[in-house]
Amino acid sequence: MRNLILCLLFSLISLPAFSSTRVEQLLCQLDSMIQHKDEFARIKESKLVELQKKRKSVRTLEEQYWLNRMFYEEYFVYNADSAFAYVERNLNISAQLDKPEWAKEWKIKKSFMLAATGLLKEAADELKGISGYSLNSDLRTEYYGQMIYLYSHLGQYSGDGDIATSYYQLEGLYKDSIYSTIRPEDPFYLWYKGWKFMGTPHTSVVKEELRRNVDSSNLDNRIDAMNAYILSHLYKSDGQQNKFIEYLICSSIADVRMSNKDIASLEELAKVLFDMGDLDRASTYINYCLQNAQLYHNRVRVVGISAVQDDIHRAYEERNVRQQARLHLFLITVSILSVLLIILVLLIYRQMKRLSQSRLQLNETNRLLNEHVEELSQAHGQLAEVNNQLQIVNEQLKDVNGQLQESNYVKEEYIGYIFAICSNYISKLDEYRRNINRKVKANQFEEIKAMTDTPIMAQNELKEFYHNFDAIFLHIYPDFVHDFNALLRPEEQITLKEGELLNTELRIYALVRLGITDSVKIAEFLHCSAQTVYNNRLKARNKAIIPKEDFAKVVRSLGNVQC
DSSP: OHHHHHHHHHHTSOOOOOSOHHHHHHHHHHHHHHHTHHHHHHHHHHHHHHHHHGGGGOOSHHHHHHHHHHHHHHHTTTOHHHHHHHHHHHHHHHHHTTOHHHHHHHHHHHHHHHHHTTOHHHHHHHTTTOOGGGSOHHHHHHHHHHHHHHHHHHHHHHTTSHHHHHHHHHHHHHHHHHHHHOOTTSTTHHHHHHHHHTTSTTHHHHHHHHHHHHHTSOSOSHHHHHHHHHHHHHHHHTTOHHHHHHHHHHHHHHHHHTTOSSOHHHHHHHHHHHHHTOHHHHHHHHHHHHHHHHHHTOHHHHHHHHHHHHHHHHHHHHHHHHHHHHHHHHHHHHHHHHHHHHHHHHHHHHHHHHHHHHHHHHHHHHHHHHHHHHHHHHHHHHHHHHHHHHHHHHHHHHHHHHHHHHHHHHHHHHHHHHHHHHHHHHHHHHHHHHHHHHHHHTTOHHHHHHHHHOOHHHHHHHHHHHHHHHHHHHHHOTTHHHHHHHTBOGGGOOOOOTTOSOOHHHHHHHHHHTTOOOHHHHHHHHTSOHHHHHHHHHHHHHTBSSOGGGHHHHHTTOSOOOO
């Protein structure tokens, strides 16, 4: 339990947060690469093994010279002793082949190796007797570059006095000289251009040119590392701290990837992170730099790194003291909180018991309530069922009332119609009686016989009966013909003749609409045979678009009563 508390307390100590997510991502990438440094060393060694295989094909001193140069390019920032060996070999070959320009070039490279390993006086002595004006353009550029490198290291070694200032002034003079000599296609052109224009109005142009170059590079060679390094310092001179750190990390990534032992960028990054309070990373990086400096035998860099290590160790000790003080405070706080927690647990336990009793009572109450709710639910269901039944009965009553209303209206209409017909027939019969009586008195028996032999009178009366029936029916159901046709197929719909209200087929179904469905009664009513009625009804059903068995039922519901 105590160890768990200690872990939790230490986790509260936060690391410095960077304002740039990009910086944090690059730092994580650099951490990963340092962890895999042995893999990069193996890649480097495999390249050297491949070069060793080429020795078998060397036949002349000149071929040996160029192979030595290739070895030097691999070793000069990886293994100082091996690089020195190949410098000496090529100096000997230059003397044997009487190549003074070659000898000068390798003296410059030897001076570089001496300066890189901290032998600054020896590096300066090696360049005595060489004048930049006597060299060709490419060699003059390398010579000026070495003088810049030498005076930069002399300035750093001399501290902050006047001597250091004089060295930095000489470094500045050689920076001016090299920029007037170096060609744009030279790999180090952007490196020296950056130093030349740092702090001038042209800084932004050079910075953008370097940024494009670094962002498009793979960060896997010394040129990429140097360009990223000078770009970081251009951002630093403009006060852009995040960009300064970002590209300083990029330079360190390139150095680690190529197994560079003379790794200035990572040393500077460790100092920056130390100033920002990231002691863990600063310690990891400076230890990596110290290991490489010791392997490379760089005496000056070992001294500088040791001083930074001392500062980091002191900071660790101060942080440990602060952490111990915090830890004591946290332990006291945790102890007090633990006592409060125990009291709180007891109170909660007591409250839980009360809550448990209340829950039991509540459950019983809920059970009773659920029983009542179930009873109410059943009563509600029964009530809803009764309401549905009442609604159905109301609908049925409504339909019956409508039918009764319709029936009453039809009865009223047809009763008036029947009274009118009966009155008319009584008048006609009385007139017919008087006419017969006159002819009897006048002994006009032949005329009486002629009047009673012909059916014209009955036919005329039947036509008038049909016409009156049609008129009164359509008065009650004005849409009957249209609705009836809607039940038939379009090509079978009934078209009435001019002046015709209903034909026999329509008249038969008009009686069906009035509730007379018996074909015999319909035949008696219309004074036709039952077979005629049956045939017409069958014909209509065959033309229907609805099922035959439903036809009569649908017809009985046709038409709205015109009240």
